[in-house]
Amino acid sequence: MIRYKEYADELAQRIDAGHLKPGDRLPSVREVKRQRGVSASTVFSAYYLLEKQGYVEARNRSGYYVSAKAPLAAAGRRAAIAQAHAMPVDYSSLVFHILSQARQRELVPLGSAFPSPELFPLDQLAVSMGRALRRMDPWHTVDDLAVGNLALRRRLSMRYGMLGMDVAPAELVITSGAMEALNLALEVTTQPGDVVAIETPAFYGALQALERRGLRAVEVATHPRTGVELDSLRRVLDAHPVKACWFMPTFQNPLGCTMADDAKAQLVALLTARQIALIEDDVYGELHHGARRPPPAKAWDRDGWVLHCGSFSKSLAPGYRIGWVAAGRFAAALARHKMMSSLSTALPSQLAILDFLQERSFERHLRSLRHALARQQAAALRAIEQYFPAETKVTRPQGGYFVWVELPAHINALSLHRQAVQRGIGIAPGQLFSADHRYSHHLRINLGHPGDLRTEAALKVLGEIMQRRGNAVAVS
Structure with missing residues (x-):
């Protein structure tokens, strides 16, 4: 126990x-x-x-x-x-308890996993849904049930093509959000009891998914700037019978780190040579702060061992629950598992997003979203530098909306969380991001609420709770 x-x-x-x-x-x-x-x-x-x-x-x-x-x-x-x-063993109890508090609207949402819904064109999406449903061919309700709407898969294939990638519509399966995509990818690449390599710290959703499926996790060293350390991965693969890797090579949650292009290429080559599946969680890829979207590891996949999982939830349509998998050699098996589990993904949501992609400027929306998140990150980093203890270290990601904060070792993040909630602030303590509740003096901070004027004041209060002010904060 x-x-x-x-x-x-x-x-x-x-x-x-x-x-x-x-x-x-x-x-x-x-x-x-x-x-x-x-x-x-x-x-x-x-x-x-x-x-x-x-x-x-x-x-x-x-x-x-x-x-x-x-x-x-x-x-x-x-x-x-x-x-x-x-x-089952209940790793999730602490996660559910803390995240249920983070979703309380009256709390400053620094601990939330989601960006502000006000960042997204929900009114326009509603118009798209109405228009799409009026035009819908009734036979679409039974066509392509498991794999998803063909026109939407073609549109996704075109977007891959914009990145120089050749991903055919037949390789794509539309899912009910990225979490279903990732869970289906686990189902087709592992059996209960198998070993899965994960990053550390890891997205708590990955830990919960492994727990639910009865899988064993082995951790791979992950650098706060450059992501998965390939030497560490090689040692893990030599020592353990790893069946799959669940990694976020781009804007990893919670660190925000991104692997360089050549490192992604080496990662794919290493796993392909050993015939080990890579489940690539890429839900933040569109949220880059620079001029260029970092290509996913899937861009170097020539033999179908990478299952690339994406979603519109973080970039366009929260709540619509539209994700997908470019499943490579596992596409047929994944479609069968999709049919046996949830049968299909809600068609109105698929058609609404398809209509928006066809009729409106997704790229214009993305530019606005990226600029808002980049501005918010810069402002929040200035506040952390001003108010947090001098020994604090914080990442500076080039995309996404999370930063990872390492506090002085004597500060316990769970204790800070409890005191912060009493002051109306939600945070995500580092203990959430490992199965054994490590990272006890770390925080993940959500900067995805640019319109929330309470953010800087909340960061100042956190600094006051830690009873230390000021001086420059080291940036890792």
Whole structure:
């Protein structure tokens, strides 16, 4: 059992038995660290889990106490014991707890995974949907169910062609967002129990997907500027029976790093030689700050071992849930898995996006979006330099809308998160981005809300919470 869950379960049993009663103060984090020899993040994770379950409550500047609702939580626990052994290992509890807070609209959304919906042409998309549905051939509701609308796949094929890539419509499968694309890619390249190589720190969605499928993860060293370190990957491949790699070579979440073109070419060549699939998560590729979009690793794929996964959710149409996979040699198998799982992707959303791409200027929208995100990043980096501790390091990505912040080692990100929420600010603590809750003094900060005037004030408050101001912040 994971150490924080073991400690949380122990406390829950004591509360169930009445040994700890409502109003009793739990041991401080410092006390538990000393007595049990665990990290502060382990203790915070245990208390967060108990808080979510209704056993404890946090009191500002005072600590954690047994909640008045604890008897109800205990009753629910006893009712659930019969199914407890059927539950998977729950890495996701901490993620769900923190991200559910991040989605609260009243919080400054520095911990959100999404850009501001106000950045997107939703009114125009609504017009496109109405026009597309009026023109729709009824037979389109049954044509191309699993693989998606042919005209949209042709349009995507044309966009690949703009990058100098030859991706045929027959290789493409339209999915319900990028997460379905990535999960389908896992299904066709692995079996439960297989080993998958991932970056570190990693996108928590990848960790959850591996957990859900019963896969084992092995981490590859990832540089905060240049991405996956190929020497580290070679050592991993030599030591482990890796069946697939799940990487974000362009604007990686959470680091924001991008592999150089020659490194991407070497990555594809290395995996192709070993016949290992590369699941390429490329949902931020369109959000580059420079004049040129970095080509995906798929651009160097000649033998079909790269499954390139994209989405319109971050670049055009949040909530429409339209993603895709350029699945290479796995295209037929992936289409079968798509049919067996969700059958098809919602046709109105596909047709609305197709109409927008045909009738309106997607490129003009993208230019505006990219400029807004680049301006916001520059402003936020200035604020971090001004307000955060002098020892802070922060990445400076060339695209996307995340920065990764390394704080002084004595600052615990989960503790900072709890205090920030009390001040109306959401952040994503570094513990979310590894299965063992490492990166305890790191943050991922979302800069995808340029219209939110609260951002700079929130960064200033975070600096005040950390009780240190000022001086220049090192940029990694």
